Every structure is written in C-alpha cells, then in structure tokens.
Amino acid sequence: MDIDRQHQFDRAKKYYSEGKFSKSEELLKSLIQTDPKDSDSHFLLANIFHLKGKIGSAIRSFKKVLELNGDHTDAMISLSVLYNDIGRYEEAKKYFEVADRKVKNSDNGVVDNHINKKFSVMHFEIAEMYFSYGRYEEALTEYSKAKALDPANLNIRVKIAKVYSKKKYFSKAIEELRLIKSDNPNFLPARLALGLQYYSNGKVIEAQSEWRNILHKDPDHKEARMYLKLSQSATEVSL
Numbered sequence: 001m002d003i004d005r006q007h008q009f010d011r012a013k014k015y016y017s018e019g020k021f022s023k024s025e026e027l028l029k030s031l032i033q034t035d036p037k038d039s040d041s042h043f044l045l046a047n048i049f050h051l052k053g054k055i056g057s058a059i060r061s062f063k064k065v066l067e068l069n070g071d072h073t074d075a076m077i078s079l080s081v082l083y084n085d086i087g088r089y090e091e092a093k094k095y096f097e098v099a100d101r102k103v104k105n106s107d108n109g110v111v112d113n114h115i116n117k118k119f120s121v122m123h124f125e126i127a128e129m130y131f132s133y134g135r136y137e138e139a140l141t142e143y144s145k146a147k148a149l150d151p152a153n154l155n156i157r158v159k160i161a162k163v164y165s166k167k168k169y170f171s172k173a174i175e176e177l178r179l180i181k182s183d184n185p186n187f188l189p190a191r192l193a194l195g196l197q198y199y200s201n202g203k204v205i206e207a208q209s210e211w212r213n214i215l216h217k218d219p220d221h222k223e224a225r226m227y228l229k230l231s232q233s234a235t236e237v238s239l
Contacts, residue, residue: 005031005038012044019132021048039068043075050082050122051129058082073099074118081122120150127159136166154180154187161193165200173197188214192223204231 008027015024025048031041046061059082065075076099083092127142140163147156157180164173174197180190195210208231214224 005035009041009044012041016044016048021052024048037068039065039072042068043072046075046078047125050078051125053129055082055086071102073102076102077118078122081119116149120146120153120156123149124153124156124159131159131163131166134166136163139163140167154184154190158189158193161190161197165197170197170201174201186217188218188221188224192221192227195224195227199227199231207231 008031012024012027012031015021015027025045028041028045028048031038032045035041042061043065046058046065049055049058049061059079062075062079062082065072066079069075076095080092080095080099083089083095123142123146127139127146130136130139130142140160143156143160143163147153147160150156157176161173161176161180164170164176174194177190177194177197180187181194184190191210191214195207195214197207198204198210199207208228211224211228211231214221215228218224
C-alpha cells in the first residue's frame with residue numbers, strides 16, 4: 001500500500017475497533033473501488049458484514065479474499081464459522097479442514113490452539129453485537145462458544161457474568177466472578193465487576209472491599225477509585 005492508502009486503511013481499522021462500523025465500511029469500500037485486489041480491505045469489510053448480520057455479503061467478501069489470496073487462513077476460518085452457524089456443516093467442515101492443513105504445514109508447525117482462538121474471536125465479536133442490542137440469550141450462547149474455544153481468556157468469563165446480571169441471574173453472576181477471582185486473584189477486571197455486582201445488590205461493604213483491593217494492587221486504577229468514591233458519597237448521603 002502507498003502511504004495515503006495505508007493511512008485510510010488504518011483509519012478504517014480504528015473505526016472498526018471502536019465499533020463505528022458504518023464509517024469503517026465507507027472507507028473500505030472506497031479503498032476497494034480504487035483497488036479491487038486489496039485483500040486486506042475485503043477481509044475487514046467481510047468482518048463488518050458478519051457483525052451486521054449481512055451473512056450473504058460476508059460470505060461473498062470472505063470468498064473474494066480467498067480468490068485474491070488462497071492462503072488466507074483467517075478468511076477460511078471465518079467462512080467455516082459462518083457456514084456452521086447457518087447449518088451448512090459440510091461446507092463449514094471443508095473450510096476448517098483446509099485451514100487446519102495449511103496451518104499445520106506452515107513454518108510455525110502444528111498450532112491447533114491458534115485455530116481455536118480464531119474461532120473464539122469470531123464468536124466473541126458476534127456475542128458483543130448481540131449484547132449491545134440486548135439479545136442476551138444469543139449473546140450467552142456465543143460467549144460460551146468463545147469460552148470453550150479459548151478457556152484461558154478471562155475477559156470472556158467476565159462478559160458471561162455480565163450477561164447473567166442482565167438476565168437477573170445475580171447469584172450466578174457473582175458466583176462466576178468469585179471463581180475467576182479465586183483462580184486469578186490478580187485479574188482486576190473480575191474484581192471490578194464483582195464490586196459492581198455486590199454494590200447493585202446492596203452489599204456496599206463487600207463492593208468497597210473489592211475496589212480497595214484493586215487500588216492496593218494498582219493505585220492508579222481510575223475506575224476502582226471512581227466507584228469507591230461514588231459509593232462512599234452515596235453512603236454518606238443515605239446516612
């Protein structure tokens with residue numbers, strides 16, 4: 001890519017990461033119009049179509065990526081996820097097996113975990129979209145798939161706890177966060193979320209304890225400091 005195209009593509013990626021999909025899509029379509037063989041732009045656009053639920057457009061775009069770059073394993077995995085989700089299991093299996101063979105035959109050796117993590121990312125992104133629209137049952141299904149494929153990713157488990165909370169399963173949300181905290185005491189996002197769960201259920205002392213613990217480990221943690229200050233102010237007002 002020349003400098004101007006690279007700058008435009010970087011902006012499109014930034015919009016994508018911020019969830020500003022329409023702005024990203026506009027830039028990517030412009031890039032593709034001037035260079036129809038730009039496989040990177042086709043791939044990012046395909047992901048946007050996927051997240052927007054435009055399955056047909058996503059499939060066509062991922063296939064275009066493979067037409068331009070037959071070794072693009074991420075596009076193969078994405079197609080496998082899409083076909084699996086719409087019940088076209090034979091096609092899903094075909095793309096997965098081709099991607100798996102290519103990864104195993106690469107210079108990096110056998111990295112099946114890499115494949116699983118790629119699947120996990122796709123399911124996580126779909127879950128995030130469902131969550132943002134309040135479709136919590138579908139979000140929980142997709143987060144659970146992501147967790148099964150990448151169990152070491154603790155952020156997924158925190159998200160699952162947040163879905164439980166949205167569905168009013170407060171005990172399950174607290175239980176999940178306590179388990180994460182027990183196994184990974186230095187994973188602060190779980191403690192932060194646990195504090196919020198405690199607070200929303202009227203357990204102010206427990207909530208403040210979690211946030212103080214975070215600040216003990218990370219004195220510059222802005223969210224924990226903010227929540228602690230707000231909870232203390234609310235307590236003083238109620239008294």
